[in-house]
Amino acid sequence: MLKHIFVIGLDDFNLRELETVRDSHQYSFHGLVDYDAIVNPKHYPMPEIMAEARQTLAEAEAVDAIIGHWDFPTTSMLPVLRREHGLPTPTLESVLYCESKYWGRIAQQAVIPECTPPFQGLDPYSDDPVADLQLDYPFWLKPTTAFSSYLGFRIDNEEQFRQAMATIRENIQLFAEPFQYFIDQCEHREFLPAEGDGATCLAEGLIGGSLCTLEGYVFNGEVVVYGVLDSLRGSNQVSFLSYEYPSQLPPGVQNRMAEHTHKLLEHIGLDNTPFNIEYFWDPQTDRIWLLEINPRISKSHCPIFQMATGHSHHEVAIDVALDRRPEFPRPDGRFPVAAKFMPRVYGDATVTRAPSESELEALMRLHPELVVHSHVEEDMQLSELRGQDSYSFEIADVFIGAQSHEELHSKFRDIMQVLDYRFSEVVATNYG
Known part of the structure; x- marks a missing residue:
């Protein structure tokens, strides 16, 4: 029987990627909320966006799965819409631990402190942000909720700090407002840290080394890592130059990263979702640092997996959403x-x-x-x-x-x- 799968922000390119997955002839893919409303809009009116999504689903012949591959707010829309339709889903609370860089650091400090840099939350609307600062220069400053390094700055002195905070203060509501919307949708707000919201900033000590991404999924409590990709950056250590598969990091380092991932995801209760999680490995000290967690596949990696394994890892997202354990990857690709x-x-x-x-x-x-x-x-x-x-x-x-x-x-x-x-x-x- 044909499965009806709804995809938030579906575009032509990712539809072609979806059509490479195993048994794609058994799926009917439907767009859910227009691409332009989800990807880089001028603002996110979440009540209207959610109302549109709910109406589309209510009028559908059937809703067998709801998936998405974009960053926030797509990742937070999924658990809300899935629970309303009785579909497999992570809890909204566990996803918000991933969405908030500050809350994520709090969770990491609790279970993998050896991978967590010094950090603190900051209020960008403070009368004197310099007086609130507890970290020494240099450090990274970023909104707690954003993507693609949006409003992320390296801070080397007080002048840069004041300038960056002013820029963040003028622009942070793009994500702060929709993040607060999802906090209000939580069924168990008490599971989340009391301090911090979408308008919080994260200041954290510098971390670096070789950067990589672990792609995986959690299915009925089982954490599985199925691929590791290297992320190469420019000299500013922010701008990405390439994502390359497979990783050239030592196997032992990759295994340690996978162990840290198991501990963290079990701690925050993330389940029934794909994920990708970024780590640094410092070859000089053999230190592993966790950068961030995303409760989704990386769309940027889909064509990479298609070339190297023969199938886009949209397949993982589909299988988990349909309550099936994925069988991925398989060695069917054209290139190693x-x-x-x-x-x-x-x-x-x-x-x-x-x-x-x-x-x-x-x-x-x-x-x-x-x-x-x-x-x-x-x-x-x-x-x-x-x-x-x-x-x-x-x-x-x-x-x-x-x-x-x-x-x-x-x-x-x-x-x-x-x-x-x-x-x-x-x-x-x-x-x-």
Whole structure:
């Protein structure tokens, strides 16, 4: 019997990825809430968004599963909508532990303190944020709820701190308001920390090293890690350059990360959901640091898994949502190594040249697995891009496969030469 699966913010690209999963002919995929309302809108009117979602589900022939692959607020919408339809779901409270970077640090400190940097919550509306600060410079400052390093800054001195807090204060309500909406939807608010809300900031000590992401799921209380990917960053240690599979970290380090993951997810009670969790490994000290947890698959990793295993890991999200234990990955891919590259410009500029459709088609004939999403077009100002980090502008996503990591980077360099993006003089950002 055909299963009706609703996908929050469904777009054409991710629909094609969904159609690569095993037994996809048995599924009928339906969009739930428009993409533009979920991905980088100017604001999130959650009562209206939830009302639209509820109406769509109420009018559906059947609702067998509800899934999503976007960040907040999608991840918080899922447990609310699923519990209303009696579907397998993590609790909203356990998801909010993941959504709030501050609450996440509190949970981590309780069970894996060795992976937790010094941290504190801060009120961006304080009359004197400097007087509230307990950490020494330098440190990272970020809203407790955001994504893609939005409003995240490295702070080296008081001037930078005051400037960053002013910027955060002007923009934090984009996520603070919808986060408060979901706090109000909790059935057991007492399970969450008393201190902190969506308008809280997190200040935390610097951590670093080799960054990686563990992809996994929790199914009926069982925590499973099925893949580890390396995340390579630029010199600012914020802007991502590539995600590469499989990880080149030592197997023992990956196993220790998996053990920490089991402890933490069991502690917060996260169940019946995919997840990805980011760690640093400092090879000088052999220290492992946890960065953050996301209660979803990484959409950026879907084409990577499709190239390397033959199937998008949307399959994991579908199986768990349908109350089935996933069987993933399987070695059916075309390449042993695959990656997503994110070429960037470190400052504002005007795009003076972007690749044409014919150039992209020629590249795909040369590299049949290639997927390119260009985010810019000629005469566009980079500062018009939404959802960027505080230091750079991502101009494209480039997915490719190869026989080795060395070949992967060589192919990427060749592809970028052909794409031949060009820009006017680059003007550094305030924090660049």
